[in-house]
Amino acid sequence: xxxxxxxxxxxxxxxxxxxxxxxxxxxxxxxxxxxxxxxxxxxxxxxxxxxxxxxxxxxxxxxxxxxxxxxxxxxxxxxxxxxxxxxxxxxxxxxxxxxxxxxxxxxxxxxxxxxxxxxxxxxxxxxxxxxxxxxxxxxxxxxxxxxxxxxxxxxxxxxxxxxxxxxxxxxxxxxxxxxxxxxxxxxxxxxxxxxxxxxxxxxxxxxxxxxxxxxxxxxxxxxxxxxxxxxxxxxxxxxxxxxxxxxx
Ligand code: SAH
Numbered sequence: 610x611x612x613x614x615x616x617x618x619x620x621x622x623x624x625x626x627x628x629x630x631x632x633x634x635x636x637x638x639x640x641x642x643x644x645x646x647x648x649x650x651x652x653x654x655x656x657x658x659x660x661x662x663x664x665x666x667x668x669x670x671x672x673x674x675x676x677x678x679x680x681x682x683x684x685x686x687x688x689x690x691x692x693x694x695x696x697x698x699x700x701x702x703x704x705x706x707x708x709x710x711x712x713x714x715x716x717x718x719x720x721x722x723x724x725x726x727x728x729x730x731x732x733x734x735x736x737x738x739x740x741x742x743x744x745x746x747x748x749x750x751x752x753x754x755x756x757x758x759x760x761x762x763x764x765x766x767x768x769x770x771x772x773x774x775x776x777x778x779x780x781x782x783x784x785x786x787x788x789x790x791x792x793x794x795x796x797x798x799x800x801x802x803x804x805x806x807x808x809x810x811x812x813x814x815x816x817x818x819x820x821x822x823x824x825x826x827x828x829x830x831x832x833x834x835x836x837x838x839x840x841x842x843x844x845x846x847x848x849x850x851x852x853x854x855x856x857x
Contacts, residue, residue, distance in 0.1 A: 610774050612766065614714040616642035617759060618679045618722040620730060623649045627726065629659025629667065630756030636663035638763035639770070643670040644679040644720070659756075676722065676734050677795065684717040684788040685709060688730055688738035689762070691752040696732075696821055698741050699829065706742040707765035711773065712780050717787060721762060726755055736821045737791065739828045786833035793837050794827055800844045807851050 617635055622628055628651060632643055643666050645651060651672075660667050673679040680686050687706050701709070710719045722738060724730035735741060744753060744761050753761065772778040789797075802820055805811035811819050832840070 610715070610770050612639050612711070612714065612770060613641065614718045615640055615710050615766065616644050616718065616720045618644040618646060618676065618720050619648070620646045620676055620722060620734060621649065621725045622755065623726050625650045625653035625656035626659045627755045629656035631759040632660040632663040632666040634756055634760035634763050636666055638767040640763055640766065641666060644673055645670050646673045646676055646679050676737060680720045680722070680737065681792040682718050682790050683720045684790050685713045685719040686722060686738045686791060687720070687740045687742050688722045688735045689724065689758060690735060690741045690743060691729060696736070696818060696825070698735065698738070698825065700741045700743055703742060703744055703762055703765040706740065706762060707769040709740065711766060711769050723755055723759060736824060784833060786835050789832050789834050789837040793834070794832065797837055797841050798824060798827070800841065804844050804848050807848065
């Protein structure tokens with residue numbers, strides 16, 4: 610059992626101290642892959658100080674321009690959210706989140722995404738995720754410090770790994786084909802959107818959440834690589850046919 614395919618993504622972090630403390634929490638819990646999306650103040654001595662003996666995690670951290678880049682090669686993405694958002698998304702508890710990440714992480718790359726200290730993740734960023742995870746906390750003040758949230762969820766992952774290794778829990782999910790990555794599903798959705806515009810089903814001027822809803826549907830189904838190729842083929846041939854017909 611390994612945790613090498615599980616990455617922690619911190620989006621647009623303001624305080625470098627939180628980046629250092631998150632790296633330390635990760636190392637304590639056996640995680641190693643840190644991705645930083647446009648951190649506001651980084652590299653920083655403050656981050657180094659707070660990381661203590663987890664400097665290797667900071668040294669190997671991958672800097673990205675946006676969330677899509679940080680998760681492109683992942684098949685599963687879980688976003689963290691302290692509060693519920695407008696379009697409902699499947700929400701899991703920390704234990705279920707750990708199970709999904711550890712199990713799928715044995716074969717494929719998976720990500721756990723954390724938001725900004727002041728505003729969390731945007732709706733667009735949350736809609737790129739397959740699931741949202743909420744840490745149950747005092748309803749009067751349920752927003753944890755960023756690094757504390759990283760610690761709680763990393764600890765769940767560590768505990769679950771221990772239980773799986775001791776045989777106290779069984780691996781329940783498996784699939785014969787590799788699942789499609791975020792980048793593969795996104796490319797397909799872009800082509801699908803073009804086709805939906807062509808047949809006047811979708812008006813980009815008045816989108817009515819169509820694309821987020823379709824993304825939620827495909828992400829809920831968890832399409833595999835073969836299925837996304839079939840879907841892609843159907844859309845490409847349909848678009849070719851539409852272009853031929855419109856020339857006649
Ligand atoms: N004010 C922000 C909260 C930001 S807290 C908001 O309303 O969304 C900073 C980050 O810590 C969050 O983006 C999330 O990644 C994590 N976090 C804090 N509390 C959490 C909770 N209860 N459950 C899950 N993640 C949480």
